[in-house]
Amino acid sequence: MKQYGLDNIRNVTLLSHCGAGKTSLSEAIMFTAGATTRLGRVDDGTTISDYDPDEIKRQISLNLTMLPGEWQDTKINLIDTPGYADFVGEVNAAIRVSEGAIIVICAASGVEVGTEQVWGYSEEAGLARLVFINKMDRENADFYRIVQQVQSKFGAKCVPVQLPIGAQSDFQGMVDLLTQKSYAGSPAKEGEIPSSLETQVSSFREKLIEAIAELDDRLIEKYLGGEELSLEELTDGLRQAVVSGRIVPILAGSATQSIGITPLLDAIYNYLPSPKEQEIATVDEKAEPKIKPSETAPLAALVFKTTADPYVGKLTYFRVYNGTIESNSQVWNTTQGEQERIGQLFMLRGKTQEPVSKIGAGDIGGVAKLSLTSTGHTLGSRDKPLKIAPILFPKPVFSEAVHPKTKADVDKLGTALSRLVEEDLTLKVHREADTNETILSGLGETQLAVAADKIQRKFGVNIELDTPKVPYKETITISAKSEYKHKKQTGGHGQYGHVRL
Numbered sequence: 008m009k010q011y012g013l014d015n016i017r018n019v020t021l022l023s024h025c026g027a028g029k030t031s032l033s034e035a036i037m038f039t040a041g042a043t044t045r046l047g048r049v050d051d052g053t054t055i056s057d058y059d060p061d062e063i064k065r066q067i068s069l070n071l072t073m074l075p076g077e078w079q080d081t082k083i084n085l086i087d088t089p090g091y092a093d094f095v096g097e098v099n100a101a102i103r104v105s106e107g108a109i110i111v112i113c114a115a116s117g118v119e120v121g122t123e124q125v126w127g128y129s130e131e132a133g134l135a136r137l138v139f140i141n142k143m144d145r146e147n148a149d150f151y152r153i154v155q156q157v158q159s160k161f162g163a164k165c166v167p168v169q170l171p172i173g174a175q176s177d178f179q180g181m182v183d184l185l186t187q188k189s190y191a192g193s194p195a196k197e198g199e200i201p202s203s204l205e206t207q208v209s210s211f212r213e214k215l216i217e218a219i220a221e222l223d224d225r226l227i228e229k230y231l232g233g234e235e236l237s238l239e240e241l242t243d244g245l246r247q248a249v250v251s252g253r254i255v256p257i258l259a260g261s262a263t264q265s266i267g268i269t270p271l272l273d274a275i276y277n278y279l280p281s282p283k284e285q286e287i288a289t290v291d292e293k294a295e296p297k298i299k300p301s302e303t304a305p306l307a308a309l310v311f312k313t314t315a316d317p318y319v320g321k322l323t324y325f326r327v328y329n330g331t332i333e334s335n336s337q338v339w340n341t342t343q344g345e346q347e348r349i350g351q352l353f354m355l356r357g358k359t360q361e362p363v364s365k366i367g368a369g370d371i372g373g374v375a376k377l378s379l380t381s382t383g384h385t386l387g388s389r390d391k392p393l394k395i396a397p398i399l400f401p402k403p404v405f406s407e408a409v410h411p412k413t414k415a416d417v418d419k420l421g422t423a424l425s426r427l428v429e430e431d432l433t434l435k436v437h438r439e440a441d442t443n444e445t446i447l448s449g450l451g452e453t454q455l456a457v458a459a460d461k462i463q464r465k466f467g468v469n470i471e472l473d474t475p476k477v478p479y480k481e482t483i484t485i486s487a488k489s490e491y492k493h494k495k496q497t498g499g500h501g502q503y504g505h506v507r508l
Contacts, residue, residue, distance in 0.1 A: 013283040023111035024121030025090035031262035040076035055357035093451035096433035104326035107279030114148035193265040282369030288396040305388035306330035339389040403448035412469040423466035441478035
């Protein structure tokens with residue numbers, strides 16, 4: 008894959024409630040963009056994104072996955088994230104290194120708890136968003152009901168830019184409200200608007216034009232003057248509104264049928280911001296709190312994920328904000344204040360690693376076997392060190408006691424747990440002195456069960472998880488006085504005692 012500049016990259020994270028179809032959507036996007044030659048399925052365990060044995064077994068995403076592809080001479084770094092609440096640390100890391108997000112909603116289930124949760128995270132991070140109503144071919148799919156739900160939960164700024172042609176088993180494609188063309192089938196064939204949809208298209212198009220025009224003084228003047236706004240004016244106006252977060256376009260489709268994927272890729276390219284349009288948050292006293300990214304400035308890269316790969320060892324994922332990082336070079340770990348040697352750089356796509364010579368500003372890559380660097384560290388230049396604000400992870404809320412199964416497991420347990428905690432910063436390990444138990448804490452039962460499987464598979468340590476013992480303690484809390492007289496006279500010498508306590 009060729010090198011791309013700050014203007015020609017889109018870093019986009021996929022977010023949703025568990026089961027809305029993010030992984031199927033990411034698979035369809037990669038296939039449509041030509042990054043893969045076959046369309047994998049979650050049920051068969053053949054997707055690029057869910058390659059981990061635990062993910063295939065459970066049929067849910069457990070880790071964030073990098074999925075780079077090319078579209079219209081632009082590199083799209085798509086990040087598939089878990090929808091399950093226990094793995095929200097992965098979601099936080101993905102949001103931190105993205106400029107845009109696609110909120111995926113099931114056309115049958117609608118807005119769910121996880122949808123509201125990820126909307127809140129992306130709002131907090133200031134990400135530009137698209138809403139994709141997936142599974143339009145499912146039973147009970149209802150585009151208009153879901154649009155109403157989205158608008159009531161997240162505001163009137165969520166505006167449809169497409170209308171579906173049919174629904175459920177009759178779903179064929181969609182109508183683009185800006186171009187007033189229909190796109191049916193897979194691959195999509197362009198056509199005229201079906202006569203049955205003309206009234207709805209006219210009504211929704213008017214609302215969309217109004218929403219775009221009222222955010223731009225020049226356009227609103229033209230609109231109120233009764234003049235027709237050109238497609239170019241509408242597209243430019245919509246892009247500015249999406250980048251600033253004042254409009255969230257709603258699109259529709261079916262990931263498993265590959266319907267609506269090409270318009271979604273066009274929307275990512277046309278409306279979501281490039282890395283050049285987002286400032287870098289720093290925690291450096293000498294630097295400004297927010298600075299503009301630059302290809303010519305000294306290196307500044309944030310490490311957002313660390314994994315233990317069974318073949319290449321420790322694998323570090325990083326996002327370059329400033330400058331360029333090159334293979335077989337030396338960089339300065341700004342967080343630790345020490346030199347770090349960089350080996351061969353990789354472009355990551357699922358479990359595959361494609362060697363590259365360098366990774367420039369705005370792009371994402373990986374490197375193996377770093378000795379000092381962990382998640383949240385900044386890699387930079389020794390002459391002009393810059394410290395990027397680290398990722399904030401939630402604190403653990405659920406704990407279980409770890410018991411090794413055999414004597415051999417006891418010896419390897421400490422190393423395995425420390426490697427596990429280095430991979431996932433939402434996990435914590437400590438020794439409970441009173442009960443003499445090792446306690447593993449995380450965000451939920453599923454996360455800890457997955458951690459136990461991972462320890463066995465990656466490090467060969469067999470463990471059992473159990474409810475931790477509660478170390479009950481007693482102590483004197485208040486002072487008290489008492490008096491007692493003991494008398495016993497049943498023949499012989501009598502007994503008498505007087506006690507004051």
